[in-house]
Amino acid sequence: MTKRFFFLLPAAALVPSAIAFGPAFAQQAPVMAPATAEMGYAALADLVIASPLVVDATIRSASRIKGAEAAGLSAGAARFYVEADVMTLVRGASAIPARVGWLVDVPLDWRGRVPSLKKRRVLAFARPVAGQAAQIQLVEPGAQHDWSAALEQRVRAIASELAAPDAPPVITDVGNAFHVPGALPGEGETQIFLRTRDNRPAALSILRRPGEQPRWSIALSEIIDDSAPTPQRDTLLWYRLACALPATLPERSTASLSPDDATQAQADYGVVIEQLGPCRAAPSPASTVSAGAGPM
Numbered sequence: 001m002t003k004r005f006f007f008l009l010p011a012a013a014l015v016p017s018a019i020a021f022g023p024a025f026a027q028q029a030p031v032m033a034p035a036t037a038e039m040g041y042a043a044l045a046d047l048v049i050a051s052p053l054v055v056d057a058t059i060r061s062a063s064r065i066k067g068a069e070a071a072g073l074s075a076g077a078a079r080f081y082v083e084a085d086v087m088t089l090v091r092g093a094s095a096i097p098a099r100v101g102w103l104v105d106v107p108l109d110w111r112g113r114v115p116s117l118k119k120r121r122v123l124a125f126a127r128p129v130a131g132q133a134a135q136i137q138l139v140e141p142g143a144q145h146d147w148s149a150a151l152e153q154r155v156r157a158i159a160s161e162l163a164a165p166d167a168p169p170v171i172t173d174v175g176n177a178f179h180v181p182g183a184l185p186g187e188g189e190t191q192i193f194l195r196t197r198d199n200r201p202a203a204l205s206i207l208r209r210p211g212e213q214p215r216w217s218i219a220l221s222e223i224i225d226d227s228a229p230t231p232q233r234d235t236l237l238w239y240r241l242a243c244a245l246p247a248t249l250p251e252r253s254t255a256s257l258s259p260d261d262a263t264q265a266q267a268d269y270g271v272v273i274e275q276l277g278p279c280r281a282a283p284s285p286a287s288t289v290s291a292g293a294g295p296m
Helices: 023-027 041-050 149-163 236-242 259-276
Strands: 053-065 077-091 099-107 121-129 132-138 144-146 171-181 188-196 203-208 215-219
Touching: 041 121, 041 149, 041 236, 053 099, 053 149, 077 121, 077 149, 099 121, 099 144, 121 149, 149 236, 171 259, 188 259, 203 259, 215 259, 236 259
Parallel strands: 099 132
Antiparallel strands: 053 077, 053 121, 077 099, 121 132, 121 144, 171 188, 188 203, 203 215
């Protein structure tokens, strides 16, 4: 059972002009968030990583914002200031008031009408507002999604992976590659070292044996275990790799290798990229996709 800890403070008085998206947030044309059912793992991970707060709340009131205070609003959208009763803090390092407010841009319905937000249960992906305990700021103009048990479960799973002591590091670059041919034709091993934000070790290992499919693994310590399983799709480790690794091995990574070994290292790296698959599926022409926060 989830424990709830909130400071029971009254919500601040509504002062729309004092509650802003922030400079970068206001200057961009707001992009509508994708439908929850269409949100891939990478887009959701982007949101969770960018959001110090993920709030499960039921909207109590919604006031439409017009005029100068709706500057930068994209066509086919409406801006609201909402106040909501917090049910659960899905992600967050400290307690928040039982009622909070925020600005959100939402798409108009197919008839061009303003949607009904009151009593809607949502997940708000946000950050605190300095000096205003009862206000939060969405990390993107449309970073409010209808709540569902499935969505909350996915968010909690990502948040748990992020908070784990052994959470995979952020990949920042590809380092040197090495290839050692085997004694038999078609046999060999390639190791590709990765650079990480916190300087933790990380390396790819690709092993080839005659008559077998190439097998690769990722080591996050000084010890490389060729028998380790490949990362499962839609996990934080998969996301760190699929969303950060370049499509091809940089030439500088193989600069010290012979031409044949460099060619083999490139081919082995291609095996990793192919098996990881794309970070994000290509959007269909009819769908509207959120601008992600980028791998972090």
